[in-house]
Amino acid sequence: MEFRKIFDTIPEQFDKFRPRYSKELFDSLIDFTKIGPGKKVLEIGPGTGQATEPILDTGCDYNAIELGEHLYAKMKEKFGNRPNFHIVNDDFITHDFEGKKFDLIYSAATIQWIPEDIAFSKTYELLAPGGTLAMLLTKSEYKSTNPSLHDDIQKIYDAYFKPETPYQQRGFHYQNATNYGYVDFEERDFYGKREMTADEYVAFSGTHCDHMVIAEPYKTKFFEGLHKAVLAHGNKIIFNDTYVMYLTKKPNKR
Numbered sequence: 001m002e003f004r005k006i007f008d009t010i011p012e013q014f015d016k017f018r019p020r021y022s023k024e025l026f027d028s029l030i031d032f033t034k035i036g037p038g039k040k041v042l043e044i045g046p047g048t049g050q051a052t053e054p055i056l057d058t059g060c061d062y063n064a065i066e067l068g069e070h071l072y073a074k075m076k077e078k079f080g081n082r083p084n085f086h087i088v089n090d091d092f093i094t095h096d097f098e099g100k101k102f103d104l105i106y107s108a109a110t111i112q113w114i115p116e117d118i119a120f121s122k123t124y125e126l127l128a129p130g131g132t133l134a135m136l137l138t139k140s141e142y143k144s145t146n147p148s149l150h151d152d153i154q155k156i157y158d159a160y161f162k163p164e165t166p167y168q169q170r171g172f173h174y175q176n177a178t179n180y181g182y183v184d185f186e187e188r189d190f191y192g193k194r195e196m197t198a199d200e201y202v203a204f205s206g207t208h209c210d211h212m213v214i215a216e217p218y219k220t221k222f223f224e225g226l227h228k229a230v231l232a233h234g235n236k237i238i239f240n241d242t243y244v245m246y247l248t249k250k251p252n253k254r
Contacts, residue, residue: 006209007047008068015048015074017204019138021108021243025190026054029106032247033132035060039103042126044092045110048074051136055106056082063102065092093118102126106134112172119172120180130252133182135174137244140194145238149229156225160218163210174246182248190243198230201237 007014035041037059046052046064048071056062056079064087066072072089079085088095093114105123123133143150178185196204202223205211214222230237 005068006212007207008070010207010212011048011068011070011074013203014071014207017200017207018047018050019140019194019241020050021136021138022190022192023054025136025188025243025245026051028188028190029134029245029247030054030058033104033134035104040101040128041104041106042102044105044107044123045113046075046087046108047071047110049078051106051108052079055104056085059084060104062086063100064088065090065095067091092122097126100126101128102131103128104132104134106132106136108136109138111135112137116172116176117180120177120182124181124250127250129250131250133177133248133250135246139242139244140239142237142239144240146233149233149237152229152232153226156222156229160214160222160225161211162215162218163213164215165213166210177246177248181250183251185246185248188245188247190245192241192243194239194241196230196237196239197235198227198237201230202227 030036033039035055035058039058039060041055041060041062043052043055043062043064046066047068052062052064052075062082062084064075066075066087066089069089072087075087079087105127111119111123120133127133175185205226206223211222
């Protein structure tokens with residue numbers, strides 16, 4: 001199974017344990033784009049809606065395209081009664097948007113699954129002049145909050161982290177948007193904190209694509225090891241999160 005489709009096998013776990021983004025990030029995005037009633041928005045790969053509701057709440061004409069059929073169903077379950085909510089179950093790479101134009105296109109940890117040339121050239125074509133492309137992601141670290149726990153967890157990774165398929169999606173360069181006609185590229189960072197128990201940390205770790213494909217007997221030993229490590233450190237692990245938002249614009253017509 002392709003990594004970009006693997007999350008569709010765990011819609012409930014994905015919905016419960018994937019990190020959300022900060023209110024400050026959405027406030028900044030909404031202020032920057034001035035979206036609201038009468039504005040058309042497209043979210044690429046919303047998953048189960050970790051970055052959907054604040055945008056939907058603006059009253060914009062919200063549209064989404066989701067590859068996974070179970071994630072699509074979860075989105076319909078959560079937001080299908082909202083009159084400004086529209087979603088299709090299809091692949092962004094091949095989907096025909098039939099000439100639609102959007103004032104904002106955004107993704108939350110999704111666009112990196114699309115080949116760069118398609119990601120930037122197709123979003124550029126779909127944007128109205130002056131429209132914005134926003135790309136969100138979360139960077140997390142827990143070493144500074146508990147170095148000894150970090151060291152114990154790294155030992156578990158060294159011993160048992162043996163995915164059957166290596167994760168190779170680390171080459172996406174967001175700043176390359178300017179090679180495809182985009183202008184005014186910028187990064188805005190926001191900050192948050194998450195605290196998890198051992199059970200929650202194991203469930204969250206089980207939503208990482210490369211963790212889901214660890215082969216047995218390593219998989220059981222890996223997750224048991226993570227659980228024991230957090231339990232041994234007071235049944236608590238604290239993540240410092242950085243919510244990264246890259247913004248870039250399609251130029252206005254001259």
